[in-house]
Amino acid sequence: MKKHNFYAGPSILPDFTVKNTAEAVINFAGTGLSILEISHRSKEFEAVINEAQSLFKEILSIPEGYHVLFLGGGASTQFAMVPFNLLNKKAAYLNTGVWAGKAMKEAQGFGEVVEVASSKASTYNYIPKGYSIPSDADYFHITTNNTIYGTEIREDLDINIPLVADMSSDIFSRPVDVSKYAIIYGGAQKNLAPAGLTFVVIREDILGKVERHIPTMFNYKTHIDGGSMFNTPPVLPIFAALQTLKWLKENGGVLGAQKRNIAKAGLLYQEIERNKLFKSTIPNVADRSLMNVCFVMNEEFMAHEKPFLDFVTAKGMVGLKGHRSVGGFRASLYNALPIESVEALVKAMQDFEKSIK
Amino acid sequence: MKKHNFYAGPSILPDFTVKNTAEAVINFAGTGLSILEISHRSKEFEAVINEAQSLFKEILSIPEGYHVLFLGGGASTQFAMVPFNLLNKKAAYLNTGVWAGKAMKEAQGFGEVVEVASSKASTYNYIPKGYSIPSDADYFHITTNNTIYGTEIREDLDINIPLVADMSSDIFSRPVDVSKYAIIYGGAQKNLAPAGLTFVVIREDILGKVERHIPTMFNYKTHIDGGSMFNTPPVLPIFAALQTLKWLKENGGVLGAQKRNIAKAGLLYQEIERNKLFKSTIPNVADRSLMNVCFVMNEEFMAHEKPFLDFVTAKGMVGLKGHRSVGGFRASLYNALPIESVEALVKAMQDFEKSIK
Numbered sequence: 001m002k003k004h005n006f007y008a009g010p011s012i013l014p015d016f017t018v019k020n021t022a023e024a025v026i027n028f029a030g031t032g033l034s035i036l037e038i039s040h041r042s043k044e045f046e047a048v049i050n051e052a053q054s055l056f057k058e059i060l061s062i063p064e065g066y067h068v069l070f071l072g073g074g075a076s077t078q079f080a081m082v083p084f085n086l087l088n089k090k091a092a093y094l095n096t097g098v099w100a101g102k103a104m105k106e107a108q109g110f111g112e113v114v115e116v117a118s119s120k121a122s123t124y125n126y127i128p129k130g131y132s133i134p135s136d137a138d139y140f141h142i143t144t145n146n147t148i149y150g151t152e153i154r155e156d157l158d159i160n161i162p163l164v165a166d167m168s169s170d171i172f173s174r175p176v177d178v179s180k181y182a183i184i185y186g187g188a189q190k191n192l193a194p195a196g197l198t199f200v201v202i203r204e205d206i207l208g209k210v211e212r213h214i215p216t217m218f219n220y221k222t223h224i225d226g227g228s229m230f231n232t233p234p235v236l237p238i239f240a241a242l243q244t245l246k247w248l249k250e251n252g253g254v255l256g257a258q259k260r261n262i263a264k265a266g267l268l269y270q271e272i273e274r275n276k277l278f279k280s281t282i283p284n285v286a287d288r289s290l291m292n293v294c295f296v297m298n299e300e301f302m303a304h305e306k307p308f309l310d311f312v313t314a315k316g317m318v319g320l321k322g323h324r325s326v327g328g329f330r331a332s333l334y335n336a337l338p339i340e341s342v343e344a345l346v347k348a349m350q351d352f353e354k355s356i357k
Numbered sequence: 358m359k360k361h362n363f364y365a366g367p368s369i370l371p372d373f374t375v376k377n378t379a380e381a382v383i384n385f386a387g388t389g390l391s392i393l394e395i396s397h398r399s400k401e402f403e404a405v406i407n408e409a410q411s412l413f414k415e416i417l418s419i420p421e422g423y424h425v426l427f428l429g430g431g432a433s434t435q436f437a438m439v440p441f442n443l444l445n446k447k448a449a450y451l452n453t454g455v456w457a458g459k460a461m462k463e464a465q466g467f468g469e470v471v472e473v474a475s476s477k478a479s480t481y482n483y484i485p486k487g488y489s490i491p492s493d494a495d496y497f498h499i500t501t502n503n504t505i506y507g508t509e510i511r512e513d514l515d516i517n518i519p520l521v522a523d524m525s526s527d528i529f530s531r532p533v534d535v536s537k538y539a540i541i542y543g544g545a546q547k548n549l550a551p552a553g554l555t556f557v558v559i560r561e562d563i564l565g566k567v568e569r570h571i572p573t574m575f576n577y578k579t580h581i582d583g584g585s586m587f588n589t590p591p592v593l594p595i596f597a598a599l600q601t602l603k604w605l606k607e608n609g610g611v612l613g614a615q616k617r618n619i620a621k622a623g624l625l626y627q628e629i630e631r632n633k634l635f636k637s638t639i640p641n642v643a644d645r646s647l648m649n650v651c652f653v654m655n656e657e658f659m660a661h662e663k664p665f666l667d668f669v670t671a672k673g674m675v676g677l678k679g680h681r682s683v684g685g686f687r688a689s690l691y692n693a694l695p696i697e698s699v700e701a702l703v704k705a706m707q708d709f710e711k712s713i714k
Contacts, residue, residue, distance in 0.1 A: 003389040007396045010592060018382060018391045025379040032360040032673070034375045036551040036597060039364045039676060072429030072553060073574060076588040080572035102573075109570045189589055194393040196429060196553040196591030213466045215437035216459075217430060218575075231433040232546055234553030235367060236593060240393060316389070319396060 004341040007319030008147050008292060009169060010189040012336045017193075017243040024239055035239050040232050045239075049228065052242040059245060059253050062178045062201060069200040069223045070238050075168045077218075078185040078198065079103040082141065082164055083110035084218050086182075088210050092116050092137040092161070096153075097124045097146035098325070103166060104141070110212075116140070123326065124149040127287045137161055138209070139182060145170035147190075148323040150280075150294030150330065151287045156180045162206055170291050171199070172248060173335060174258040182206040188237060190291070191335045192244050197237035248335065257335045264333045264342045265290040271346045275353050277301045277308075281326055296328030304356060312348050317341075361698040364676030365504050365649060366526060367546040369693045374550075374600040381596055392596050397589050402596075406585065409599040416602060416610050419535045419558060426557040426580045427595050432525045434575075435542040435555065436460040439498065439521055440467035441575050443539075445567050449473050449494040449518070453510075454481045454503035455682070460523060461498070467569075473497070480683065481506040484644045494518055495566070496539060502527035504547075505680045507637075507651030507687065508644045513537045519563055527648050528556070529605060530692060531615040539563040545594060547648070548692045549601050554594035605692065614692050621690045621699045622647040628703045634658045634665075634710050638683055653685030661713060669705050674698075 005012035024035040029044040038045055053068045062068070071077070079102055083091060089111055093104035095118035107113045114137060117128035124146060133140050139162040145152040147169045156177045157163060167176075168186035178184065178201060188197035202220055216222050222230050248257060269288060272278045272295045281294045297305050305328065312320055322328040331345060362369035381392040386401040395402055410425045419425070428434070436459055440448060446468055450461035452475035464470045471494060474485035481503060490497050496519040502509040504526045513534045514520060524533075525543035535541065535558060545554035559577055573579050579587050605614060626645060629635045629652045638651045654662050662685065669677055679685040688702060 001389060005390060005394055007394070007399075010394060010396055010589065012394050013391070018393055021393060022379055022382040022391075025375060025382055031675075032358060033362060033675070034370070034379075036375055036378060037362055037364070037367060037369050039367055040552060042364075072431060072555075072591070073434065074429060074588045077430065077574045080574055084572070106573055109572055187589060189592075194593050195397060195589045196594060198429075215441070215466055216463060217434045217437055231431045232367065232544060232552045234429070234591065234594075235546075236551050237553060237591075318388075318390070 001316045004317040004344055005319060005337065006317060006331045006341070006345070008323070008330060008332045009187070010195045011319070011332055011334050013194070013240070014244055014247040014336045016247040017240050020243045021236065021240045028239075035236050038235065040229065040235050045235060048239050048242055049233065052238055052245060053228070055242065055245040055249065056199070059172065059248055060176060060178055060201070065205065066178065066201055066203050067224045069202065069220070069228045070233055070241070071198045071200060071223060071228070072196065072234055074198055075099070075166055075185060075187040076102070078166070078200065079106040081218050081220065082139070082183065082185075083107040084212070084214050085207060085210065085220050086139050086162070086164070087111045088138050090114060090134065090137045092133050092140045094128065094131070094140070094142045095120060096127055096143055096151060097149050099148075099166065099168070100143035100146065103143065107141070124151065125282050126284050127151050127153055133159055133161060135161065139164050142166070145289055145291050147292050147332075149326060150282055150289045150292045152289035152291065154290070170289075172254055172257060173261050173291055175254045188241060193237045193241035195237075196234045197241060244336075260339065261290045261333065261335070264337065264339050265293060267339070267342050267346060268293050268331060268333070271349055275349050277304065277353050277356065278349065281328065291332060291334060293331045293333060294322060294326055294328065296322070301356065308352055311352050312345065315344065315348055317345060317348070358673045361674040361701055362676060362694065363674060363688045363698070363702070365680070365687060365689045366544070367552045368676070368689055368691050370551070370597070371601055371604040371693045373604040374597050377600045378593065378597045385596075392593050395592065397586060397592055402592060405596050405599055406590065409595055409602060410585070412599065412602040412606065413556070416529065416605055417533060417535055417558070422562065423535065423558055423560050424581045426559065426577070426585045427590055427598070428555045428557060428580060428585070429553065429591055431555055432456070432523055432542060432544040433459070435523070435557065436463040438575050438577065439496070439540065439542075440464040441569070441571050442564060442567065442577050443496050443519070443521070444468045445495050447471060447491065447494045449490050449497045451485065451488070451497070451499045452477060453484055453500055453508060454506050456505075456523065456525070457500035457503065460500065464498070481508065482639050483641050484508050484510055490516055490518060492518065496521050499523070502646055502648050504649050504689075506683060507639055507646045507649045509646035509648065511647070527646075529611055529614060530618050530648060532611045545598060550594045550598035552594075553591045554598060617696065618647045618690065618692070621694065621696050622650060624696070624699050624703060625650050625688060625690070628706055632706050632710050634661065634713065635706065638685065648689060648691060650688045650690060651679060651683055651685065653679070658713065665709055668709050669702065672701065672705055674702060674705070
């Protein structure tokens with residue numbers, strides 16, 4: 001049975017990516033060698049990383065002056081690299097979830113950190129607005145999509161200090177005005193590639209303003225100068241990322257993705273509103289994530305939580321259990337998830353509702 | 358044509374690893390999902406990482422008190438993490454090659470660094486001996502195998518301060534007395550897994566002795582406490598590492614590997630000595646690496662260098678060009694390289710010699 005993959009990450013990738021990667025594990029680019037065994041300095045792999053970087057720029061419409069880096073270590077490593085490279089005196093952070101909070105905490109090891117606003121007291125169920133950002137901060141850090149809580153900043157903010165965004169779970173889900181950001185980074189294991197790859201989009205002129213000693217591997221300059229090949233990069237995940245980017249380009253780019261994501265999330269949120277068993281955990285509609293739809297059973301039906309999970313599991317749906325800090329359910333609807341999977345979930349919600357007296 | 362893969366890394370892996378990984382990209386552990394798309398928190402993947410850690414310990418006979426970590430970022434990240442976590446006042450380094458030198462340079466950002474000996478002046482063509490290690494150093498760092506120059510420290514050193522070893526290119530090639538090391542680390546892309554995975558074997562009691570603030574991801578304690586799952590680990594490379602470890606166990610473990618490696622390297626070094634065209638770049642036989650065999654044309658045959666490379670390339674041999682800092686040829690004979698590939702190279706050397714008047 002073909003599974004409906006609602007995992008929050010690592011998560012579903014396009015069939016095109018899976019199929020081409022499986023082939024490359026056997027024979028990469030006609031070399032007679034596996035992608036597992038090929039030198040990263042081979043001309044065949046250099047073509048892959050170059051094309052992946054240029055397609056990344058093309059699809060996100062990245063302006064001149066920015067670099068695309070493919071690194072290891074995950075977004076959690078970026079939580080430290082950002083302040084290592086940018087924080088002179090003071091940084092400002094918006095606290096919209098566990099990951100945003102971890103990024104903020106990490107920065108405290110490097111200088112003064114101002115939390116401009118936090119939704120922590122309400123289990124992060126909204127995106128704070130109307131906060132003020134200290135104009136003397138070196139940068140302002142946001143997490144555009146909060147995977148655990150199901151909230152999302154769906155528009156590019158206009159602010160007047162350098163903006164740094166963790167876009168781990170919504171990169172490529174919509175058009176982004178990259179010129180408004182100094183750095184966009186993220187783990188690739190949602191909308192791009194398998195686990196083990198971190199992307200960093202960085203405007204070069206943001207660097208060189210801190211005095212501290214930065215170890216070589218934690219210095220963005222190292223990776224810019226090395227064309228993301230200072231040391232051996234994660235070869236297979238970069239190959240897979242290229243496949244996803246090709247698939248995305250063929251399917252209307254980020255505008256096409258956005259259209260499909262609005263349709264998929266719309267379908268599910270509509271059913272959550274309609275169905276007497278469920279409710280969204282995010283009251284403010286504008287704050288609801290298109291990537292991670294969090295919902296719980298209404299109080300009076302709470303006893304049906306486990307049976308509902310069993311019900312959908314039996315229908316081949318995986319990854320629907322909510323994060324322990326929210327409970328209930330979470331359906332992750334990343335780019336590669338077909339609308340048929342959302343339709344199957346909606347149908348299961350309706351069927352289950354009918355079965356409840 | 359089946360290729361003979363002599364790449365220095367990423368490099369040849371067992372067919373068993375390649376085949377099982379290709380299958381897992383299509384359907385991992387009967388989940389109906391690709392290993393590219395599976396949650397690292399799924400019970401199926403947790404079984405993989407647990408088995409990989411325990412087999413790693415079993416095959417290397419790792420005593421109690423040590424942890425096995427699977428991280429991202431490559432050995433180059435460890436160059437900084439080691440002093441970040443261990444260097445209080447002073448560290449001692451043995452400079453046996455470019456990578457050893459990079460590790461040493463990185464440590465200079467954290468405290469006093471003593472270079473106990475260096476073979477740099479002779480293009481690193483030997484392993485220094487008879488040096489003295491300051492007894493008040495926090496640790497002594499060595500690179501057991503020098504991939505670029507073809508030298509190797511083939512025995513475990515007896516010293517009386519904590520010993521830290523980069524074993525990127527000879528891990529699992531021979532038995533190691535792990536109890537003599539505080540930390541053994543390396544990139545996995547030679548004898549273990551595809552690029553994107555770093556292994557760290559660490560004795561827990563070595564930690565907690567420095568005062569400085571260590572960012573979360575660069576603190577070994579984080580990864581020990583998180584069971585190497587503090588953040589999303591490189592899922593597919595860990596799966597592939599498990600396959601290689603299973604293959605190694607089936608094939609006599611590290612003793613079996615050592616026996617085969619001695620036979621393979623012996624065959625090639627013998628031909629280099631015998632053949633009038635070639636000579637080893639490492640005069641001292643005891644210092645010659647079993648993993649990376651470096652050799653050059655004798656002066657009078659130098660004009661045949663390019664033709665010889667073309668000759669072996671036409672026979673399906675890849676990765677034999679020497680590193681630019683040494684020139685000539687380098688044959689990497691990692692665990693997974695079959696002796697048939699070495700025999701084919703030896704035969705090609707003999708055939709080419711006959712063709713030269």
